[in-house]
Structure formats: C-alpha cells, structure tokens
Amino acid sequence: MSILIVDDEQDIRELVGDILRDEGYAVRLAANSDDCLAAINVEQPALMILDIWLKDSRMDGIDILKTVKRDNPDIPVVIISGHGNIEIAVAAIKQGAYDFIEKPFNIDQLMVVVARAMETSRLRRENQDLRRRDVASAEMLGASVAFKAMKANLDKVTKSNGRVMLTGEPGSGKEMAARYIHTNSNRASAPFVIVSSASIEPERMEEVLFGRETSERGVEPGLLEQAHGGVIYFDEVADMPLGTQGKILRVLTEQQFTRAGGSDRVRVDLRVISSTCRDLRAEIGMGRFRQELYDRLNVVPIPVPSLSERREDIPDLARHYIDWFQKTQGLPARPLSPDAESLLQTMSWPGNIRQLRNVIERVLILGDSTGAIEAAELPGAEPKADAEAGVMLSGSIAALPLREARELFEREYLVTQINRFGGNISRTASFVGMERSALHRKLKSLGVVGTSRGGRGFTDFEE
Numbered sequence: 241m242s243i244l245i246v247d248d249e250q251d252i253r254e255l256v257g258d259i260l261r262d263e264g265y266a267v268r269l270a271a272n273s274d275d276c277l278a279a280i281n282v283e284q285p286a287l288m289i290l291d292i293w294l295k296d297s298r299m300d301g302i303d304i305l306k307t308v309k310r311d312n313p314d315i316p317v318v319i320i321s322g323h324g325n326i327e328i329a330v331a332a333i334k335q336g337a338y339d340f341i342e343k344p345f346n347i348d349q350l351m352v353v354v355a356r357a358m359e360t361s362r363l364r365r366e367n368q369d370l371r372r373r374d375v376a377s378a379e380m381l382g383a384s385v386a387f388k389a390m391k392a393n394l395d396k397v398t399k400s401n402g403r404v405m406l407t408g409e410p411g412s413g414k415e416m417a418a419r420y421i422h423t424n425s426n427r428a429s430a431p432f433v434i435v436s437s438a439s440i441e442p443e444r445m446e447e448v449l450f451g452r453e454t455s456e457r458g459v460e461p462g463l464l465e466q467a468h469g470g471v472i473y474f475d476e477v478a479d480m481p482l483g484t485q486g487k488i489l490r491v492l493t494e495q496q497f498t499r500a501g502g503s504d505r506v507r508v509d510l511r512v513i514s515s516t517c518r519d520l521r522a523e524i525g526m527g528r529f530r531q532e533l534y535d536r537l538n539v540v541p542i543p544v545p546s547l548s549e550r551r552e553d554i555p556d557l558a559r560h561y562i563d564w565f566q567k568t569q570g571l572p573a574r575p576l577s578p579d580a581e582s583l584l585q586t587m588s589w590p591g592n593i594r595q596l597r598n599v600i601e602r603v604l605i606l607g608d609s610t611g612a613i614e615a616a617e618l619p620g621a622e623p624k625a626d627a628e629a630g631v632m633l634s635g636s637i638a639a640l641p642l643r644e645a646r647e648l649f650e651r652e653y654l655v656t657q658i659n660r661f662g663g664n665i666s667r668t669a670s671f672v673g674m675e676r677s678a679l680h681r682k683l684k685s686l687g688v689v690g691t692s693r694g695g696r697g698f699t700d701f702e703e
Contacts, residue, residue, distance in 0.1 A: 248293070256350070284314075305337055422513075450499050474515070551586075574604065
C-alpha cells in the first residue's frame, strides 16, 4: 500500500516523495483536495501526509482531514504545516490526526513519525483480517436437513445488498449466520460491526450508534460510522429503544445522519443485517416496535434452526469444540464415546449451540486428561443404578399398569430417537433394531404417526 502526500508546494511534495521512495515506500502525490480525494477513491492509502494550508484548493487540510476520518477512518493522517502553532496542532489531533509536524521539518523526525504511523496502519489491517478470519466456528458446521436449508438461504443472499432478518432462539447461531453472509459477500474486506441492542444502555444508544462531537475531544465516531462500507449487525433488534428506532429508520432511508453535538451530515454506505428471538409482529402490536422499521429490516427473513431441530449435527459440533478448546486453551483433545454421542443428541438444549459449547468446555476442564468422554461425565447423565439395587422408576410410571407403562416408555423412546436422527426413519429403525415397516406400524399404534416432538409431520420424515 502507498503513502499519499498532499501539499500545494510542488518542491515540498516531490522532496518528501523522493525521501520516502528511497526508504522503500510506494508514494503518490496530490496538490489539492480534489486530487487527494480522487486518489483515495482509486486506492485507499496506508498513510496520508497532509499540509494544512493548500492554495487554490476547494478544501483546506482540516476539511480534508474531517472528510477522510469520516469516510475512511482507518487511514492514519500526519499533518504538516509551515504556519504551525499549538492551536492548529490541537485542532488537528482532535479531528483524528495521527501526529503533527511543523515545517521546516527534520527528515529524521519525519521518518520516525512515518514509520510509526505505517506500523499502526499495518497492525490495524492485520487486526481486521484476523477478525474477519475468526468466523469459522461450529455454528456453520452441519449436514442436517434444517442446517442445509438455512445455509442454502444464506448463500442466496451473500452477493446482494438486501437487508436480512435472522430469527431463532437465543444461542442458535444467528451472529455466525450474519458473519457467514459478510465473509462471503463483496464486502468481506470491509468492517463487520455488531450493535448489541440489549447490552447498550438506552440513554447511550444514540451516542454509541451515531457518535458525538465535543470541543474537548473532537469527533468520536459511532458504530454506524465505523461500519462504513461494510456490514452493521443489529443483534436482538427488538431491544432497541423506540426513539432510536425512528432515527435508525431515517438512516436506512437517507444513508446519512448527524453526530450527537454536531451539525455535519455523515454519509455511510452500509449493509444491514438484524436478528431477533422475539415475535416482532407481536412487539408491533404492543407498541414496542415500529412497523416501518420492521418493513425496512425484514426484506429477506431467514430462520436459524435451534439445536433440537438439528440433532444430527451435535456430534460433529461437539468434536469441533473439543478441537477448538485444545488449540485455544490447551485442553485435552478427548474423543467422544458412542454413549456420550447418544446422550448429547437426546439432551435438552434450551441454550442451543452456546450451551453445547459450555458443556464441552466444562467436561474438558473437570474430566480426565486422557480417554474418551463418557456419558457419565455429561450433565444430562443419570447416575448408573447399582446392579443389586435394580432400576429406579419414577412415581408416575410406577403407578401405571404394565401395558400403559410400556407404551409410555416406547412412545418417549421412539420419538426421542426420531428427533435425534433428524426425522430419518431409516436411520432410526436401524439404530433401534427394527425393520422400517415395523417401526411405521409401531409409531402408528402408539399414536405418534401425525407429529414428532420437533413439530415435523411424520410424512415429512426422511426415509
């Protein structure tokens, strides 16, 4: 990446350019604001060296600085001036300048500042790249019917700029679905910024979103400005205050806003993805969510399945987390025993994938350092009955006649296995040791032909 030198004096900009080229830097030159902004639009520089006073220029250096920090906030800007004083230096720093150098400058001093600014730029780019690469998580692993349907929908929207509304239970992986869209879109090299609507105090929401301008601290960009060119993700958008909803609606319409305490209109280019675990239509009916904002955000609705809807994926997800915790925390890489796999697939997961990750971490921390993870180590495991003590029956089953107790057990057992295998009757029959036709007859006799616990019709199950 290059260094852009902006100075109205040809001798100065060429001298600085030659010095930097001798040090191995790629350099571009601009004499005024129009040339400067045109050069930035062609290719974002790694660093700008900007003169405060520019003759025959539509904008002076401070105005250019404001524009650059608004539209390209990641570019470090070093201000130089032959008319420097402490007031100008303070004003430049408040507007986001990296440093200030007064003409005539010492070459060694310039090179030190340039080297530091370039290192800052490099670290910032590397940090952004790492954040973009840190999206390959277990939530995007799966082979179940529900997962494949969701992923097919995600793939359809990656190349567009359409607004997406992700719906699903807490912990089901809505954020990772949003990151998947971003990573596979034409905005992948731009920021992905999360607005956690539930964790931001309502009275600070607008300041956090829109930023602020004060005489003491200058411009402080908000999350919308930080996401310029990329994706803004409104996590649990139903928690956004009503007043803020109206302002966000205007941003979506106009693609610009005003910072708190400021007067300048800030232009942004954003793709908006939002998520919710609530019924937004019900929220609208109760006056807690704006119909107009819902219509703007809900252009492409995509449901994210809960873990109970994709039980087939649980063993692969668990193994992924075992590998991930081994790499990131040095925890033992233990395999899953068949009994542990079966129990994981039949457990209740109200916390969804987040809960599964926590369970795996807990087992790896508290369990043995070697050997397979056994079912007894999982929080859903029942204590094994002593051989002499026999099997303990619950009071409800013990009070039933044998035939009714057997039917209750069989119904519960078979529905659990069907859910475990994602509605695949052939795999269920193979596991329980029955012919497929016999299993069909058994389910019908038990009164579970019409529906399953997962809510899917029996006729929708895979053979």
